[in-house]
Amino acid sequence: MEFETLAIHAGQKPDPTTGAIMTPVYLSSTYVQESPGKHKGYDYSRTSNPTRQALENNLAALEGGKFGLAFASGCAATTTIAHLLKSGDHLVCSDDVYGGTFRLFDKIIKNNGIDVTFVDLTVEGNLAKALKPTTKLVWLETPSNPMLKLVDIEATCKIAHEKKILVAVDNTFMSPYFQKPLRWGADIVCHSTTKFLNGHSDLVGGAIVTQDKALHEKLHFLQNSMGTQQATFDSWLVMRSTKTLAVRMRAHQENAMRIAQFLESHSKVSKVIYPGLRSHPQYALAQKQMTGFGGMITFIVKGGLPVARSFLEKVKIFALAESLGGVESLIEHPAIMTHASVPPENRKALGIDDGLIRLSVGIENVNDLLADLEQAFG
Numbered sequence: 243m244e245f246e247t248l249a250i251h252a253g254q255k256p257d258p259t260t261g262a263i264m265t266p267v268y269l270s271s272t273y274v275q276e277s278p279g280k281h282k283g284y285d286y287s288r289t290s291n292p293t294r295q296a297l298e299n300n301l302a303a304l305e306g307g308k309f310g311l312a313f314a315s316g317c318a319a320t321t322t323i324a325h326l327l328k329s330g331d332h333l334v335c336s337d338d339v340y341g342g343t344f345r346l347f348d349k350i351i352k353n354n355g356i357d358v359t360f361v362d363l364t365v366e367g368n369l370a371k372a373l374k375p376t377t378k379l380v381w382l383e384t385p386s387n388p389m390l391k392l393v394d395i396e397a398t399c400k401i402a403h404e405k406k407i408l409v410a411v412d413n414t415f416m417s418p419y420f421q422k423p424l425r426w427g428a429d430i431v432c433h434s435t436t437k438f439l440n441g442h443s444d445l446v447g448g449a450i451v452t453q454d455k456a457l458h459e460k461l462h463f464l465q466n467s468m469g470t471q472q473a474t475f476d477s478w479l480v481m482r483s484t485k486t487l488a489v490r491m492r493a494h495q496e497n498a499m500r501i502a503q504f505l506e507s508h509s510k511v512s513k514v515i516y517p518g519l520r521s522h523p524q525y526a527l528a529q530k531q532m533t534g535f536g537g538m539i540t541f542i543v544k545g546g547l548p549v550a551r552s553f554l555e556k557v558k559i560f561a562l563a564e565s566l567g568g569v570e571s572l573i574e575h576p577a578i579m580t581h582a583s584v585p586p587e588n589r590k591a592l593g594i595d596d597g598l599i600r601l602s603v604g605i606e607n608v609n610d611l612l613a614d615l616e617q618a619f620g
C-alpha cells in the first residue's frame with residue numbers, strides 16, 4: 243500500500259464490538275484476566291494499551307519498519323534509546339542536534355559513565371576517526387536542528403555496521419513522508435511526534451521504530467521498566483493526526499520553498515539554509531536520501547541580535563514560540579530559545595549566530611506568510 247493509504251488505515255480496524263471506525267480511546271489502566279496470566283494480550287497499560295498499540299503499528303508502517311513504540315515525549319524516546327548503553331560504552335553524536343538532546347547526552351548520560359563524542363558527521367572521515375573499540379551507538383539528526391545539516395545515512399550505517407555499531411536517526415524534521423532512515427540501513431528511527439507527526443501543537447510525544455525483533459524487545463523492556471510510554475489519549479490524538487500527514491507535509495513544503503526563495507533574494511538577509519535550495523551545501527544528498535525538503539528554514543538577518551529581535555517582535559502571523567511542525571507557522575531564535583543549553587562556544591562553531599532565525603512554516607496561505615515576513619523587515 244502507498245503512504246497515504248497506510249497513514250489512514252495501518253494499525254487500525256473497526257472496533258469489533260461496536261463497528262466504530264475510529265480506534266477507541268481505551269482509558270483503562272488494567273485488564274481483567276480469566277486465570278492468572280491468561281488474558282487477551284493486555285495486562286497493564288504501562289506495558290501495552292490497545293490505543294497506543296494501534297498508533298505504534300501505524301507509525302511502524304509509515305517508517306517502513308516492523309515495530310513501533312510511542313513515548314511521552316521525544317526526549318523520553320531519546321532517553322530510552324540511550325539506556326541501551328551501559329557504563330564504559332561510547333556514543334558518537336552528530337554535532338548539531340536539538341538543544342535538549344545535547345543536554346541529555348552531555349549532562350545526564352555522561353554522568354552514567356557513558357563516553358560521548360560530538361562530531362561533525364557531514365565531513366567524510368570524521369565518523370571513522372571518532373569511533374572507539376567501545377562505541378556502541380551513533381546518533382544523528384538529519385536534517386539537523388537548527389542548522390539543517392544533512393548526514394548521509396547510508397554511508398554512516400556502512401561504516402558503523404562494519405563494527406557492529408547501532409545507528410539511530412532522529413527523523414523529526416522530515417517525518418517518514420519525506421525520509422525513511424530504515425531504508426538507508428538505520429537500526430533505529432526516532433521522533434518527537436510533538437512536531438510534524440502530530441502536527442497540531444496540542445501534545446508532546448515521541449516514537450521509536452525498528453526492524454529487528456530483539457532490538458525492539460530491548461527497547462520495549464526499557465520503556466516498560468522506565469515508564470516512558472505515551473498516555474492513551476495522546477496516543478489517540480497522534481493517530482488522528484498521522485491520517486493527514488501526507489497532505490500536511492506537501493503543504494508545508496510548498497509554502498517553505500516559496501518562503502526560502504523570497505528570503506534568499508531579500509536584501510536584509512545574509513544567508514538562507516533550506517535543503518530544497520540549490521545553495522544548500524548538501525543539495526545533492528538531499529535529493530538522494532529525501533523525497534522532499536520539509537517545512538523548516540533557518541536564515542541569518544544582517545545586523546545581528548538587535549535586528550533579529552526587532553523582526554521577531556514584529557511578526558504577526560508567525561508566532562514567536564519554541565517547537566515546530568504544527569499547521570500554524572512558528573518563528574524562534576535558537577541561540578536564546580531552543581538551543582540555549584548548547585554552550586556559546588559550540589553555538590559559535592556550529593554557526594548558531596545571534597542573527598539566526600528559525601522558521602517552522604505552517605500551512606496557512608503562503609501570500610499571508612510572505613506579507614507577514616515582508617512587513618517585519620520594515
Ligand code: P1T
Pocket residue numbers: 315316317318340342343383387412414415433434435436446447448564565566580
Ligand atoms: O520536545 P520533545 O517532544 O521531547 O522532543 C525533543 C526533540 C527531539 N528531536 C528533535 C529534532 C527536536 O526538535 C525535539 C524538540 N524540539 C523543539 C522543542 C524545538 O523547538 O526545536
